[in-house]
Amino acid sequence: MTLPDVDPLVARMRPFGTTIFAEMSALAVRTGAVNLGQGFPDSDGPPEMLAAAADALRTGQNQYPPGPGIPALRAAAAAHQRRFWNLEYDPDGEIVVTAGATEAIAASILALCEPGDEVVCFEPYYDSYAASIALAGAVRRPVTLRPDETGRYAFDPAELRAAFGARTRLVLLNSPHNPTGKVFTPDELALVAELCQEHGTFAVTDEVYEHLVFTDAAAGHLPLAGLPGMRERTLRISSAGKTFSCTGWKVGWVSGPAPLVSAVLRVKQFLTFVNAAPLQPAIAVALALPDAYYTGFRENMQQRRDQLVAGLTDAGFDVLVPEGTYFVTADVTALGGRDGVEFCRSLPGRCGVVAVPTQVFYDDPEAGRRLVRFAFCKRPEVLAEAVTRLRGLATTR
Numbered sequence: 441m442t443l444p445d446v447d448p449l450v451a452r453m454r455p456f457g458t459t460i461f462a463e464m465s466a467l468a469v470r471t472g473a474v475n476l477g478q479g480f481p482d483s484d485g486p487p488e489m490l491a492a493a494a495d496a497l498r499t500g501q502n503q504y505p506p507g508p509g510i511p512a513l514r515a516a517a518a519a520h521q522r523r524f525w526n527l528e529y530d531p532d533g534e535i536v537v538t539a540g541a542t543e544a545i546a547a548s549i550l551a552l553c554e555p556g557d558e559v560v561c562f563e564p565y566y567d568s569y570a571a572s573i574a575l576a577g578a579v580r581r582p583v584t585l586r587p588d589e590t591g592r593y594a595f596d597p598a599e600l601r602a603a604f605g606a607r608t609r610l611v612l613l614n615s616p617h618n619p620t621g622k623v624f625t626p627d628e629l630a631l632v633a634e635l636c637q638e639h640g641t642f643a644v645t646d647e648v649y650e651h652l653v654f655t656d657a658a659a660g661h662l663p664l665a666g667l668p669g670m671r672e673r674t675l676r677i678s679s680a681g682k683t684f685s686c687t688g689w690k691v692g693w694v695s696g697p698a699p700l701v702s703a704v705l706r707v708k709q710f711l712t713f714v715n716a717a718p719l720q721p722a723i724a725v726a727l728a729l730p731d732a733y734y735t736g737f738r739e740n741m742q743q744r745r746d747q748l749v750a751g752l753t754d755a756g757f758d759v760l761v762p763e764g765t766y767f768v769t770a771d772v773t774a775l776g777g778r779d780g781v782e783f784c785r786s787l788p789g790r791c792g793v794v795a796v797p798t799q800v801f802y803d804d805p806e807a808g809r810r811l812v813r814f815a816f817c818k819r820p821e822v823l824a825e826a827v828t829r830l831r832g833l834a835t836t837r
Contacts, residue, residue: 452574460800473788474826476814477796479766485684493722505717509537516724517693533698536705539715540690541648541679546572548644548675551703553578557609564801582803591760593622610642616649619813621762625659633667643674649765651683654742657763680723689719748816751827766817780812791829
C-alpha cells in the first residue's frame, strides 16, 4: 500500500518550520557574515565551572543521574534563589533539573494544560513558547508589548485583563524579556499576580536572564513567585546557559511547590528522562561563585550593550535600548527597511552582518514588522567589526 503524498507532521505543528535562529545562523556560515542573530556567547564560562566539568568526566560521573537532578545541583539552585531573591525551595521535592529552559517550558506546559486550555503570554515571545503550547493542544492568548514614547516596551493593562477568561489555565511570563530586553516593573508584575489569583490560574516564569538587568533599568529583577499569593501557583524556570556562557550544556531547572514540580517531573521523564550528568556538578560550582562574578558578568554585558547601541545608532538605526538580556532591538525604517524578514535576509549580502527579524515572534506580525534583533553577547572586537560593516548600510539603500 502506498503512503499518501501529504505532510506526515501532525497539523498542530505544521506552522512551525525551521526556526529563524537556524535559518539565520546557516546564512551567517554560508556568507561569512558576523553572526549577531543567535544569542550565544563566543567565549567560555568561568574557569572554576569548566574545571569541575572536566573533573566529573574523569571521575566516572557519566551515567544516568537521579531523575530530579543530582542532589548537589538541586541544593545549589535552592541556595542561589535564597541568596539572590529571598525565595525558599526544598531541594528534595521543589526543584527538578531539566535539559535547559526550553525543556522546562515544554514540560511545564504539557504538565499543566489540557487541550483547549488557554495560555496568556506576551508577544513578541521566544519561539518555543508557541510550539510548546501547540504540542499541548492549548490556545495562546497573546498580549502585545509595544514601545512607548520613551522607547520602553509596555503593555496595555486593559488588554491583559481581556486576555484572561474562563479557559485560562496559566500565564507564561519572561522577564527579563527576550527579544525586547524589557524588565517587567513591580506594578506590572502586581497586575499579573492579581489576575492569576482572580482567575485561579498558574504562572510559568522564564527567568533565564535573571542576572542580566542593567544598572539603568527602570526596575531590578523581581521574581513573580516572590509576590504575595504567587509562590503556591508559580513554576519558576532558570538555566545555566546565559549566566555562565555555556548555552550548549543545556542545564536548567524548575522550582515551585511540590505538586507542580512533581507534575513537571512526570512529564520530563518521558522527554529526556535525565540529562548532562557530568555537567550538573559543574553548574553547582558555578551557582556558588562569589558576588563579584555576577557583578562582573553584568558589567561586562552592559559595556557590550552600550558598544552595540552606539554603533547601531551611528549606522542609522532607531535603537530601543534594552534594560536587560543579551539583545537590542532596532527599527529599520530610517534605513529604508519595510519588512524585517526581507531586511535580515538581505543584510549579509549588503554588509556581512546577520540579525534576526522580530516579527516572527508575534501573532500580530505588523506590531514588529520593522523591528530586528541584534545579540551583543560577543567579544568587543567582534561587535566592533559588525558596527564597521553596518555603517556602510546608508550607501547600499
